Amino acid sequence: MNIYIETYGCQMNVADSELVASILKKEHFSIVEDINIADVIIFNTCSVRQHAEDRVLGRINNEMSRKRSKKDLKIGVIGCMAQRLDKQLNEMNSSIDFVVGVDQYNHLPAIINGLYNENDFECNTIVNDAEIYKDIYPIHSGKFNAFVTIMRGCNNFCTYCIVPYTRGRERSRPIDDIISEITEIGKKGFKDVSLLGQNVNSYHYKNVNFAELLKKVNKIETIKRIRFITSHPKDLSDDVIKVMAESDKVCEHLHLAMQSGDDEILARMNRGYTSQHFYDITQKLRKAMPDISITTDIIAGFPGETEEQFQRTYDLMKKIQFDYAFTFKYSPRTGTKAAEFKDQIPETIRLERLKKLIELQQDITTQKYKEQIGKIKEIYVEQISKKSEYEMAGKSRDFKITVFPGDSTLIGKFVKVKITDAVGWTLKGELIK
Ligand code: SAH
Ligand code: SF4
Ligand code: F3S
Numbered sequence: 277m278n279i280y281i282e283t284y285g286c287q288m289n290v291a292d293s294e295l296v297a298s299i300l301k302k303e304h305f306s307i308v309e310d311i312n313i314a315d316v317i318i319f320n321t322c323s324v325r326q327h328a329e330d331r332v333l334g335r336i337n338n339e340m341s342r343k344r345s346k347k348d349l350k351i352g353v354i355g356c357m358a359q360r361l362d363k364q365l366n367e368m369n370s371s372i373d374f375v376v377g378v379d380q381y382n383h384l385p386a387i388i389n390g391l392y393n394e395n396d397f398e399c400n401t402i403v404n405d406a407e408i409y410k411d412i413y414p415i416h417s418g419k420f421n422a423f424v425t426i427m428r429g430c431n432n433f434c435t436y437c438i439v440p441y442t443r444g445r446e447r448s449r450p451i452d453d454i455i456s457e458i459t460e461i462g463k464k465g466f467k468d469v470s471l472l473g474q475n476v477n478s479y480h481y482k483n484v485n486f487a488e489l490l491k492k493v494n495k496i497e498t499i500k501r502i503r504f505i506t507s508h509p510k511d512l513s514d515d516v517i518k519v520m521a522e523s524d525k526v527c528e529h530l531h532l533a534m535q536s537g538d539d540e541i542l543a544r545m546n547r548g549y550t551s552q553h554f555y556d557i558t559q560k561l562r563k564a565m566p567d568i569s570i571t572t573d574i575i576a577g578f579p580g581e582t583e584e585q586f587q588r589t590y591d592l593m594k595k596i597q598f599d600y601a602f603t604f605k606y607s608p609r610t611g612t613k614a615a616e617f618k619d620q621i622p623e624t625i626r627l628e629r630l631k632k633l634i635e636l637q638q639d640i641t642t643q644k645y646k647e648q649i650g651k652i653k654e655i656y657v658e659q660i661s662k663k664s665e666y667e668m669a670g671k672s673r674d675f676k677i678t679v680f681p682g683d684s685t686l687i688g689k690f691v692k693v694k695i696t697d698a699v700g701w702t703l704k705g706e707l708i709k
Contacts, residue, residue: 277388279305280314284332285322287472287505288443289355291423293320294414296354296381301415303385311339316350316388321357323438325607329357333369340371350391352376354384356442360611362401377401378428378443381409405429405445413457420658420688422466426454426489427473432508434535435546435613436578436606439474446474448481455492462498465688468656469493471504477511487515494523500690501656501673502526506533509557510548517557521564527673528565532557533573537592538585541578545614551592558596569599569644569674576633577606577626579617586629593636599644599674601637605630645676645698652708653678655693657686678703 279300283293296318297307308314317339322328336351343349352374353365359377366372373396374387380400387398408428416422430439431446458469471493473479479486486504493502502525507516509532520526536542537551561568574589593601605626608615653672661667661679668682670691679702680693693705 277305277315278308278313279316279318279388280308280311281318281320282311282335283320284328285320285324285356287423287470288425288428288474289320289322290417291414291425291472292355292378292381294416294423295409295412295425296320296384297415297417298412299381299384300388305385305388307415315346315348316352317342318352318354321353321355323356323360323442323609325604326609327607332357336369336372340369343371348392350374350388352388354378354381356438359401359403359442360438363399366397366399372397374398375401377403379404379407403444406447408447408449408453410450410453413460416461416464416466418466420466420656421468421470422461423470423472424454424457424461425449425472426476426504427479430474431478432475432548433546433613435544435617436575436609438609438612441611443474446478448473448479451481451484451489451492454489455496458493458496458499462496467499467688467690468501469499469503471502473504474506475508475511476504477507477513477516485515487513487519490516490519490523490526494519494525500525503529503675505531507531508548509533509554512557514560517560517564520561527675528568529571529673529675530561530568531571531573534589534592534596535573535575536578536581536585537589538581541581541585541589544580544617545575545578551588555592555596567674569676570596571600571602572596572598573602573604574633575604575606576629577621579606579608579614579621580619581606581621581629590632590636593633594640597640597644598637600641601633603630603633603637641701642698645701645703648676648695648703649698651695653693653695653703653705655680655691655705657682657689657691659687660684672703676703677701678705680705680707682707 321332350373354376358375427448429444429446539550655670655678657670661669669679692708695705697704
């Protein structure tokens with residue numbers, strides 16, 4: 277039976293789709309990349325903002341018509357939206373045949389088989405705050421970078437965020453499982469690994485904390501680059517900064533969500549830090565690793581945000597100069613605290629503020645790329661450039677796409693490139709022999 281998986285949302289979902297592929301393959305299902313030959317279409321969904329849900333519901337509507345020509349086709353929804361909306365999904369769209377929550381993927385083979393035997397609709401979204409999918413090695417889809425889940429769930433309950441409700445409580449994977457998974461990945465030829473969790477800095481298994489974990493991964497011979505997402509500013513310790521700076525494989529690249537530059541808003545978001553604390557961390561990071569690229573997430577128009585408070589966010593972004601910022605307009609999520617706040621900001625103002633942040637960041641990012649000209653960077657070569665067959669493309673340690681003249685024998689290798697130009701948000705350079 278052919279299964280097609282379409283993934284939305286964060287890297288955690290990408291990793292979960294790889295996990296689901298592995299679970300299904302073990303039970304003799306085939307994972308296919310062509311939706312036209314699928315017997316089962318699975319949507320792995322995201323609930324973080326209303327837009328994310330609307331998008332996938334639209335996609336499901338589009339694919340419904342396939343059932344007319346293929347009577348046996350089954351459509352399933354998994355992931356955060358499955359967890360959040362549960363059986364309601366079938367009421368919203370009756371062509372959805374199954375809904376499976378984030379802790380129940382081990383049951384997917386039986387659920388799918390059940391649909392072909394007796395059942396019309398299957399739903400299993402039972403929360404299991406202990407599930408870590410032990411002994412399942414995901415099928416990594418890329419060739420160069422592999423995502424490795426080190427923890428699941430989140431305990432932070434930022435007041436705007438649905439994730440703690442869809443993903444359940446925080447739990448860390450046993451350190452030995454993580455190390456053996458990464459060792460296996462290394463044997464398969466992956467040299468770049470990203471450690472995943474909603475809040476990796478609070479990783480804790482027996483006496484191993486996140487700093488210790490990084491040191492252990494740094495010792496795995498075949499792995500050459502290590503990244504991790506996501507860090508929480510309240511938990512990013514001096515120890516971790518020190519280990520980042522001292523470990524040759526940990527890349528100079530960190531995503532650290534600021535969310536707001538105003539202390540009152542940060543408190544109402546339940547973020548657990550002040551704008552000063554956030555600023556201080558960025559300075560510590562840059563002192564320890566002068567070439568570090570810092571990216572962030574910002575929310576515009578959180579309930580109660582005044583013009584002055586928004587301005588503080590704008591000013592702090594300007595002061596910090598992030599390499600990139602993912603900016604979002606606040607989206608109320610039913611069940612979260614902030615959705616109940618009485619002082620919601622009108623959509624037009626949220627959009628207006630968002631636009632200002634985007635424009636500011638565009639200039640900063642462009643400038644950040646220009647600053648790279650003249651530098652010599654290590655590039656992990658991934659592919660032939662999309663624009664020219666005589667050019668190769670890859671990523672620098674600070675996660676910037678870099679293109680340079682070369683041939684395909686370089687793919688999979690690390691090379692040194694001197695940056696000569698920045699065209700938009702791509703670096704151009706010359707190979708250094
Ligand atoms: N665990 C990660 C973030 C996961 S969600 C972390 O804490 O860094 C990714 C981003 O989506 C968040 O950082 C936040 O900026 C944004 N986000 C989450 N909920 C949102 C909401 N209700 N409206 C708008 N943006 C939201
Ligand atoms: Fe959401 Fe906050 Fe947890 Fe991140 S840390 S997933 S923003 S609750
Ligand atoms: Fe979305 Fe769930 Fe990730 S809500 S952002 S897919 S954890």
